[in-house]
Amino acid sequence: MTATVAAPAASAPARRRKAHSGALSIWWVLPAVLFLIVFYVFPIVQNGYRGFYPEFAGAGLEFNLRAYAKLLGDSFYLGVIVDTFWLSALVTLICLVLGYPVAYFLVRYSGRWSGVIIFLLIAPLLTSIIMRTYGWRVLLARRGLINNPLLDQLGLIDAPLRLVNTQGSAVVGLVHVLVPFMVLAVASVLQGIDTRLEESARILGANRWQTFLRVTLPLSLDGIGTGAIMVFMIANGSFVTLLLIGGDSFRTLPLLIYQQFNTTRDFGFAAAMGNLLLLSAVGCLYLQLRLIRRRGVKG
Amino acid sequence: MRLWRRFKRNPEAPMLGAFVVLFFAFMLAPILIVVIVAFNDANFVAFPLRGYSLRWFYRIVEYRPFLDSFVVSLELAFASTLVACLLGVPASLALVRGRSRYANAIATFLLSPLAMPLIVLGLAFLFYLSALGLGVSFLSLLISHTVVGLPYIMRTVAGVYRGVSSDFEETASILGANRPQTFWYVTLPLIRPGIFAGALFSILISFDNLPISFFFGSAETNTLPVVMLSYIEHQFDPSIAALSAVQMLLAVFALLVVERIYGLKHMSAPT
Numbered sequence A: 001m002t003a004t005v006a007a008p009a010a011s012a013p014a015r016r017r018k019a020h021s022g023a024l025s026i027w028w029v030l031p032a033v034l035f036l037i038v039f040y041v042f043p044i045v046q047n048g049y050r051g052f053y054p055e056f057a058g059a060g061l062e063f064n065l066r067a068y069a070k071l072l073g074d075s076f077y078l079g080v081i082v083d084t085f086w087l088s089a090l091v092t093l094i095c096l097v098l099g100y101p102v103a104y105f106l107v108r109y110s111g112r113w114s115g116v117i118i119f120l121l122i123a124p125l126l127t128s129i130i131m132r133t134y135g136w137r138v139l140l141a142r143r144g145l146i147n148n149p150l151l152d153q154l155g156l157i158d159a160p161l162r163l164v165n166t167q168g169s170a171v172v173g174l175v176h177v178l179v180p181f182m183v184l185a186v187a188s189v190l191q192g193i194d195t196r197l198e199e200s201a202r203i204l205g206a207n208r209w210q211t212f213l214r215v216t217l218p219l220s221l222d223g224i225g226t227g228a229i230m231v232f233m234i235a236n237g238s239f240v241t242l243l244l245i246g247g248d249s250f251r252t253l254p255l256l257i258y259q260q261f262n263t264t265r266d267f268g269f270a271a272a273m274g275n276l277l278l279l280s281a282v283g284c285l286y287l288q289l290r291l292i293r294r295r296g297v298k299g
Numbered sequence B: 001m002r003l004w005r006r007f008k009r010n011p012e013a014p015m016l017g018a019f020v021v022l023f024f025a026f027m028l029a030p031i032l033i034v035v036i037v038a039f040n041d042a043n044f045v046a047f048p049l050r051g052y053s054l055r056w057f058y059r060i061v062e063y064r065p066f067l068d069s070f071v072v073s074l075e076l077a078f079a080s081t082l083v084a085c086l087l088g089v090p091a092s093l094a095l096v097r098g099r100s101r102y103a104n105a106i107a108t109f110l111l112s113p114l115a116m117p118l119i120v121l122g123l124a125f126l127f128y129l130s131a132l133g134l135g136v137s138f139l140s141l142l143i144s145h146t147v148v149g150l151p152y153i154m155r156t157v158a159g160v161y162r163g164v165s166s167d168f169e170e171t172a173s174i175l176g177a178n179r180p181q182t183f184w185y186v187t188l189p190l191i192r193p194g195i196f197a198g199a200l201f202s203i204l205i206s207f208d209n210l211p212i213s214f215f216f217g218s219a220e221t222n223t224l225p226v227v228m229l230s231y232i233e234h235q236f237d238p239s240i241a242a243l244s245a246v247q248m249l250l251a252v253f254a255l256l257v258v259e260r261i262y263g264l265k266h267m268s269a270p271t
Helices: A002-009 A012-052 A066-073 A075-108 A111-126 A129-140 A147-153 A167-190 A195-203 A208-219 A221-237 A240-246 A253-264 A267-298 B002-009 B013-038 B055-062 B064-097 B103-115 B118-131 B138-162 B167-174 B179-207 B224-234 B239-262
Strands: none
Touching (some): A012 A066, A012 A267, A012 B064, A012 B103, A012 B138, A066 A267, A075 A111, A075 A221, A075 A267, A111 B013, A111 B239, A129 A167, A129 B224, A129 B239, A167 B013, A195 A208, A208 A221, A221 A253, A221 B118, A240 A253, A253 A267, A267 B103, A267 B118, B064 B103, B064 B138, B167 B179, B179 B239
16 A cells, blocks of 8 residues: 555656666666677587587587596596595685684784785785696705705705695695685674673683584684685685696596696586596585575675 | 783783794795895895895896886786776776666676686687687787776776765765766766775786786787796796896886875775
């Protein structure tokens, strides 16, 4: 009843404005949407096809599952898939363990230093990925800044340790690139936690550790989730770091795609591996959306 | 005395503080070391450094591919950011104010390139754009970098615009401004910080893009990261360090300029 009365009662400018925004949305959004459909959705769909028609470029154009059979049937490639996700999960876990205390400090204790901390978190993002991997290679080299003191000054080891192109260096490089995302995601949620909840827990007799485990940590799970999904997603697709300081220690899907393109040139197979990565990215995106929606309902 | 009292109140604070210091030592070490190595005199990197010189900075100018690819990267970063702004700014404005139930779905779609593995996108773009007859060209690079830059523009612009009350625009239209006038004199000045922050992000991302650019490599279309990658695959001299240091200096300078003029509060705004 009120709705039907309200509509005609709306003032003329209000109605005009409403008509405005209706027309506005379609024509202002359309160029971006069309651009992405033509230059983003179509390429991905074509990539999807190529996985099922591995001889896309050649004559024999028939649907087959050879590329996927090779990817999912061969124990070597299954190992690659497992390695890819295992490495991402490990990197995500380390980012969480290192990043959470930093986020906690940033929100609760940093005070007037918070600007500096945020700048230091963003600063590495201003440097090229090549610069950072180059830096790690210098630090971890055979006669680098880690091996040299151990050998010459401290004499703890007899021969230089092999540090670069190992699984360790691959993980260190990835964590270095991705941990700022985790810190920012956790900090933004910690910021919103009402500290009176923690004070109440303390007053009711919980000690610091209990308060953290029972109150703060559960309340920050959303931030952990957002950060973890983001780090996992980017780690899954990253390959420059692995190529330059991981060497052959981890064989992941992105590295194999790069290899297929450069040497083997089996594009159908490369497409199939790409589709698997895309699928996992879409899965992560879906999880992220559900997290955001849940938070939206709660807030 | 005050310190002691604070310590008694928060016994975990100093431990956390020490951890944070170590954390940033880890974060900054590989970056600082590159800057130091850039001034190294020798042909190779060995510690302790024997002497200091600026010769690797001269090498940047001497080695043609560095300079040529730098120009390509610069043009590409600015051109793709411009196209991304033209597409993304109107879209994010409409999506923030739009009440359509599709607004959320469309926003998710427009932001989704952020989540896709770039190397897969690069391969898919190469085949698709070749089929269209664009092949390995600057235009292909421009299109692919625009797809990747668009979400960064949209995120920051939407973040800023969401915080702007619609009262300003309504007042303008009640006072007789037509739509273009309202947009030009009211909306645009209000969202300018978002546009600049997003554009800066998009430029930096384009400049650092390797997984897409290397699929479109040729003498005329090699970007700076592609040339740097092939350079360090063959030699390890400090010219890459010098080049990286210069690149970082430019990025920090750009950040400071944008921060000075528009403030960076919006840059880390989660959306």
